Amino acid sequence: TDIETAKRNAATLAVKDHFPPSPSYIGIGSGSTIVHVVNAIKSLNLPNISQIAFVPTGYQSRRLITDAGLRDIKFDSLPAGVLIDVAFDGADEVDEELNCIKGGGACLYQEKLVATQARKFVCVADYRKLQGRLLSQWPSVPIEVEPLAAYRVLSVLRTLGSTGPAIREGSIAKAGPIKTDQDNFIIDAPFPTLLLHSDIAKAKAEGKVVEGRGQGGLWEVVNLALAIKALEGVLSVGI
Numbered sequence: 229t230d231i232e233t234a235k236r237n238a239a240t241l242a243v244k245d246h247f248p249p250s251p252s253y254i255g256i257g258s259g260s261t262i263v264h265v266v267n268a269i270k271s272l273n274l275p276n277i278s279q280i281a282f283v284p285t286g287y288q289s290r291r292l293i294t295d296a297g298l299r300d301i302k303f304d305s306l307p308a309g310v311l312i313d314v315a316f317d318g319a320d321e322v323d324e325e326l327n328c329i330k331g332g333g334a335c336l337y338q339e340k341l342v343a344t345q346a347r348k349f350v351c352v353a354d355y356r357k358l359q360g361r362l363l364s365q366w367p368s369v370p371i372e373v374e375p376l377a378a379y380r381v382l383s384v385l386r387t388l389g390s391t392g393p394a395i396r397e398g399s400i401a402k403a404g405p406i407k408t409d410q411d412n413f414i415i416d417a418p419f420p421t422l423l424l425h426s427d428i429a430k431a432k433a434e435g436k437v438v439e440g441r442g443q444g445g446l447w448e449v450v451n452l453a454l455a456i457k458a459l460e461g462v463l464s465v466g467i
């Protein structure tokens with residue numbers, strides 16, 4: 229199957245199996261696969277669609293929601309303590325425990341906020357993304373850092389065995405480092421193939437885990453991995 233068809237298949241499956249009957253809040257991720265999720269939601273032709281607030285994970289995600297005529301709500305406008313019913317998002321790579329590498333689109337901070345405030349996180353991915361271990365295909369772990377913390381995080385990553393972590397530079401359209409929607413840098417940290425969380429628990433037990441607090445944000449960089457574990461993860465793979 230060609231990749232776009234695989235993405236559409238994954239999105240159709242994910243929405244069919246996991247879009248709740250009468251949700252209040254739905255999380256919408258970033259990237260290209262999520263476009264198919266929004267299309268699949270629209271084709272449900274829900275009579276109560278205007279009652280549902282869609283929570284974006286960045287500017288691209290927000291534009292996707294509003295261009296589709298759906299009602300968007302900014303993350304910081306969510307009522308305190310409310311849980312997002314289901315968050316749909318893509319990933320760059322997923323392992324057999326549903327750990328995800330995210331951040332290819334440099335939206336991972338807000339993606340993580342939405343994913344971790346959702347009752348259920350549905351990762352929508354075409355077959356290329358599903359690998360036994362993380363960093364089998366994807367080259368490095370994206371980490372969002374405040375610019376002030378960047379050089380310190382780079383040196384910590386080197387001591388953790390990352391082979392050449394670097395601040396993500398813009399292309400010809402952007403001189404200098406790219407900035408995320410939260411005005412942060414992205415560091416891409418290459419590591420050898422990453423371990424599963426079960427292996428990471430073992431690495432923690434052996435004291436190989438470094439946990440620290442960057443400027444204002446908590447980042448946990450374990451010996452080999454920075455990965456978000458999908459909450460009640462459900463993996464919808466397009467074939």
Ligand code: DER
Pocket residue numbers: 257258259260261262317318319320329330331332333334335336339
């Ligand atoms: O940045 C991210 O984590 C996104 O979810 C993204 O990388 C997935 O992008 P894709 O759906 O275009 O492959």
